[in-house]
Amino acid sequence: xxxxxxxxxxxxxxxxxxxxxxxxxxxxxxxxxxxxxxxxxxxxxxxxxxxxxxxxxxxxxxxxxxxxxxxxxxxxxxxxxxxxxxxxxxxxxxxxxxxxxxxxxxxxxxxxxxxxxxxxxxxxxxxxxxxxxxxxxxxxxxxxxxxxxxxxxxxxxxxxxxxxxxxxxxxxxxxxxxxxxxxxxxxxxxxxxxxxxxxxxxxxxxxxxxxxxxxxxxxxxxxxxxxxxxxxxxxxxxxxxxxxxxxxxxxxxxxxxxxxxxxxxxxxxxxxxxxxxxxxxxxxxxxxxxxxxxxxxxxxxxxxxxxxxxxxxxxxxxxxxxxxxxxxxxxxxxxxxxxxxxxxxxxxxxxxxxxxxxxxxxxxxxxxxxxxxxxxxxxxxxxxxxxxxxxxxxxxxxxxxxxxxxxxxxxxxxxxxxxxxxxxxxxxxxxxxxxxxxxxxxxxxxxxxxxxxxxxxxxxxxxxxxxxxxxxxxxxxxxxxxxx
Amino acid sequence: xxxxxxxxxxxxxxxxxxxxxxxxxxxxxxxxxxxxxxxxxxxxxxxxxxxxxxxxxxxxxxxxxxxxxxxxxxxxxxxxxxxxxxxxxxxxxxxxxxxxxxxxxxxxxxxxxxxxxxxxxxxxxxxxxxxxxxxxxxxxxxxxxxxxxxxxxxxxxxxxxxxxxxxxxxxxxxxxxxxxxxxxxxxxxxxxxxxxxxxxxxxxxxxxxxxxxxxxxxxxxxxxxxxxxxxxxxxxxxxxxxxxxxxxxxxxxxxxxxxxxxxxxxxxxxxxxxxxxxxxxxxxxxxxxxxxxxxxxxxxxxxxxxxxxxxxxxxxxxxxxxxxxxxxxxxxxxxxxxxxxxxxxxxxxxxxxxxxxxxxxxxxxxxxxxxxxxx
Numbered sequence: 042x043x044x045x046x047x048x049x050x051x052x053x054x055x056x057x058x059x060x061x062x063x064x065x066x067x068x069x070x071x072x073x074x075x076x077x078x079x080x081x082x083x084x085x086x087x088x089x090x091x092x093x094x095x096x097x098x099x100x101x102x103x104x105x106x107x108x109x110x111x112x113x114x115x116x117x118x119x120x121x122x123x124x125x126x127x128x129x130x131x132x133x134x135x136x137x138x139x140x141x142x143x144x145x146x147x148x149x150x151x152x153x154x155x156x157x158x159x160x161x162x163x164x165x166x167x168x169x170x171x172x173x174x175x176x177x178x179x180x181x182x183x184x185x186x187x188x189x190x191x192x193x194x195x196x197x198x199x200x201x202x203x204x205x206x207x208x209x210x211x212x213x214x215x216x217x218x219x220x221x222x223x224x225x226x227x228x229x230x231x232x233x234x235x236x237x238x239x240x241x242x243x244x245x246x247x248x249x250x251x252x253x254x255x256x257x258x259x260x261x262x263x264x265x266x267x268x269x270x271x272x273x274x275x276x277x278x279x280x281x282x283x284x285x286x287x288x289x290x291x292x293x294x295x296x297x298x299x300x301x302x303x304x305x306x307x308x309x310x311x312x313x314x315x316x317x318x319x320x321x322x323x324x325x326x327x328x329x330x331x332x333x334x335x336x337x338x339x340x341x342x343x344x345x346x347x348x349x350x351x352x353x354x355x356x357x358x359x360x361x362x363x364x365x366x367x368x369x370x371x372x373x374x375x376x377x378x379x380x381x382x383x384x385x386x387x388x389x390x391x392x393x394x395x396x397x398x399x400x401x402x403x404x405x406x407x408x409x410x411x412x413x414x415x416x417x418x419x420x421x422x423x424x425x426x427x428x429x430x431x432x433x434x435x436x437x438x439x440x441x442x443x444x445x446x447x448x449x450x451x452x453x454x455x456x457x458x459x460x461x462x463x464x465x466x467x468x469x470x471x472x473x474x475x476x477x478x479x480x481x482x483x484x485x486x487x488x489x490x491x492x493x494x495x496x497x498x499x500x501x502x503x504x505x506x507x508x509x510x511x512x513x514x515x516x517x518x519x520x521x522x523x524x525x
Numbered sequence: 526x527x528x529x530x531x532x533x534x535x536x537x538x539x540x541x542x543x544x545x546x547x548x549x550x551x552x553x554x555x556x557x558x559x560x561x562x563x564x565x566x567x568x569x570x571x572x573x574x575x576x577x578x579x580x581x582x583x584x585x586x587x588x589x590x591x592x593x594x595x596x597x598x599x600x601x602x603x604x605x606x607x608x609x610x611x612x613x614x615x616x617x618x619x620x621x622x623x624x625x626x627x628x629x630x631x632x633x634x635x636x637x638x639x640x641x642x643x644x645x646x647x648x649x650x651x652x653x654x655x656x657x658x659x660x661x662x663x664x665x666x667x668x669x670x671x672x673x674x675x676x677x678x679x680x681x682x683x684x685x686x687x688x689x690x691x692x693x694x695x696x697x698x699x700x701x702x703x704x705x706x707x708x709x710x711x712x713x714x715x716x717x718x719x720x721x722x723x724x725x726x727x728x729x730x731x732x733x734x735x736x737x738x739x740x741x742x743x744x745x746x747x748x749x750x751x752x753x754x755x756x757x758x759x760x761x762x763x764x765x766x767x768x769x770x771x772x773x774x775x776x777x778x779x780x781x782x783x784x785x786x787x788x789x790x791x792x793x794x795x796x797x798x799x800x801x802x803x804x805x806x807x808x809x810x811x812x813x814x815x816x817x818x819x820x821x822x823x824x825x826x827x828x829x830x831x832x833x834x835x836x837x838x839x840x841x842x843x844x845x846x847x848x849x850x851x852x853x854x855x856x857x858x859x860x861x862x863x864x865x866x867x868x869x870x871x872x873x874x875x876x877x878x879x880x881x882x883x884x885x886x887x888x889x890x891x892x893x894x895x896x897x898x899x900x
Contacts, residue, residue, distance in 0.1 A: 137803070137805065139802050139803060139805075140802060142804075149805075160805055160806070326800065450682070450686065451686065452682075453565070457565065457567075457678065457682065459678070460567070460676060460678030460682060461679055461682075463781075467828070468757055468826075468828050470828070470829065499829040499830060500803060500829075501828070501829070501830065504757060504826040504827060504828045505827055506824065506826050506827070507815065507816060507822055507823065507824075507826065507827055508816060508823050508824065510805070510808065510809055510812045510827055511809055511812040511815070511816040512809070512813075513805060513806060513809035514806065514809075
């Protein structure tokens with residue numbers, strides 16, 4: 042692996058650019074380099090690992106029992122990448138992707154590193170931009186003291202910092218238990234874990250139970266539950282949550298059916314599962330569909346994880362949530378696909394080399410469907426019933442405003458909603474409000490999220506400074522091609 | 526998808542600000558109207574333009590329509606029950622040097638001779654008072670004080686919603702596939718049924734050229750994709766919309782501090798796919814102008830850039846008025862990157878022409894007959 046510190050030393054063009062250095066991106070980069078492709082792996086974090094293996098090479102949390110063996114598995118993946126011939130650009134933001142007019146069929150990507158931007162060409166692109174937490178808007182969630190569980194995990198892995206004071210963890214999904222056990226092991230005072238998993242999900246998930254019982258998830262899950270449930274106070278069947286406090290979080294109001302109690306606390310960590318991070322693939326023009334079981338927008342992909350845009354593949358959790366191990370395997374398969382499209386690998390070689398990876402992947406994904414169904418969030422946590430709850434933090438738009446615009450002004454989709462309320466037009470471009478806005482419109486109009494649609498994402502996918510863009514080398518055509 | 530009646534006095538094709546305005550004004554005159562839009566109202570140029578409400582620097586042929594429109598903009602809530610986010614802080618054309626300034630002066634004198642007084646010269650001192658952030662070297666410029674800006678998609682939707690409230694049958698997500706004679710009527714065939722009307726209005730924007738060509742009246746229209754970008758919020762530093770005389774730049778700070786940057790640099794339009802592709806090296810030229818002229822902007826971050834699909838005619842003037850070939854056909858498209866301000870007034874004038882056969886607002890030089898025989 043060749044690290045890049047100065048964007049000026051990045052080549053003009055690569056066979057393959059991989060975006061994201063989580064398990065999918067690292068594996069895709071390694072495999073593609075082994076197959077003889079020139080590879081650039083660009084990642085906005087300072088060190089490799091993505092979210093799941095964040096700071097794996099630098100974390101101050103050296104007691105391996107705290108973050109657990111699943112985390113430390115990342116060391117092997119990173120070590121393998123370090124031995125590869127790929128070029129690695131850490132701290133590098135990829136902010137746009139479009140066709141390269143000079144080389145038909147290729148792409149031009151906007152990269153920014155160290156305050157300088159450049160356009161780099163790639164024949165193939167693998168997006169490994171992973172997942173993001175599903176928004177969890179409850180009354181009071183913008184109070185200081187409330188954060189997402191993922192943010193708490195970043196602080197723990199990256200800096201060894203844990204929330205101080207009485208901490209409550211609330212929500213649903215397998216990561217909720219993992220985080221509870223990691224934080225408890227790291228010394229956090231967890232006063233309660235509030236489980237919002239709807240009891241009615243069990244009947245829907247039952248059909249998927251046999252696969253789950255034969256899956257690697259089961260043993261892992263039981264171990265986590267045993268580790269946490271015995272020691273921590275668990276409240277299940279939570280139907281309503283509201284963070285309380287004037288200028289600072291003071292407690293959380295918990296509804297379980299008709300039972301109501303308030304738990305005083307200093308920190309509240311919210312989490313209700315993860316979603317594929319689709320901002321980049323959306324801005325790239327890849328086709329997406331709404332997956333009812335994952336209750337999320339997913340890119341439409343073929344068996345090599347190739348998207349509807351020829352030359353762009355999407356690996357890892359960005360292709361649909363599957364977890365770290367399956368992300369790494371999907372990265373390899375996407376690399377085989379890219380190498381084949383570039384003529385570096387014959388069809389039969391590709392299929393033969395991918396076969397064992399596919400077999401392992403299907404074993405890893407077995408049982409996933411059960412998790413999707415059992416942990417599907419309740420409607421009241423997808424679209425807050427309280428009108429005053431803020432749903433777009435960038436533009437401070439409330440749930441009531443969205444419902445009103447959908448009902449009274451007949452706004453049928455999130456793109457029209459922008460014109461009236463500006464939700465989704467802040468710096469995060471809807472990462473934090475998109476799923477909630479769609480849900481609110483869908484519920485108000487009595488239609489499905491699929492019918493409601495999603496934001497059309499605009500580049501830059503991540504903000505980039507005017508000075509950087511202005512310093513991009515201008516072609517002569519650009520200077521001449523000016524119109525009124 | 527098929528709703529409502531199957532015939533009307535007028536069928537309007539296209540749900541941009543022009544189509545919606547014409548539909549609304551026709552309905553206000555008591556005509557029954559069906560409006561057909563292939564996507565949703567304001568999906569393209571009308572919804573994603575810079576929102577400039579500008580009389581400044583317009584072609585003389587457009588000024589009467591623009592005047593009619595400006596009167597409506599200043600009382601817009603009265604018409605559509607929504608202020609459309611309209612604010613009027615003027616628009617300023619900045620001369621970067623003496624040569625620019627001389628051309629500004631010649632233009633304003635010419636307008637005055639024609640009886641138009643909306644553009645006024647300003648000197649370096651007044652320029653600096655109105656636009657303090659502008660570079661010290663600029664010797665003056667032109668101001669149009671009643672100009673301003675509005676929120677494009679909200680304005681277009683406001684026209685649509687008001688039209689619906691007074692009875693216009695708006696059919697969104699319906700695509701016109703064919704237009705043909707049927708006795709004294711026009712039959713408009715769509716992918717969701719058909720409808721009949723003695724009069725049809727082609728307000729299909731970048732797609733208007735195809736409809737005109739199908740009717741045997743081709744025009745030299747190109748679908749283009751003017752690019753815009755917007756910054757994260759900055760401290761307030763500029764009120765009017767600013768455009769440059771020499772280099773191409775338009776510039777507007779909103780109440781929330783974000784700054785919209787335009788200038789007519791083109792990306793690539795893919796009208797068949799409803800999609801545009803940005804050209805970052807051209808956008809870089811656009812931003813370099815900002816970097817040079819407004820030092821305060823250098824540290825700003827760009828949070829979004831986009832382009833809409835717009836119909837540009839070779840002579841950069843719209844096609845507006847009756848068909849040169851067919852009774853009952855009216856054209857209102859190809860506004861060539863400056864149609865947003867004209868929407869309210871053009872709709873009123875078009876409705877007047879449709880309902881009464883004439884209008885006092887001169888539209889000379891805008892008719893489709895100027896292209897007759899050129900193909």
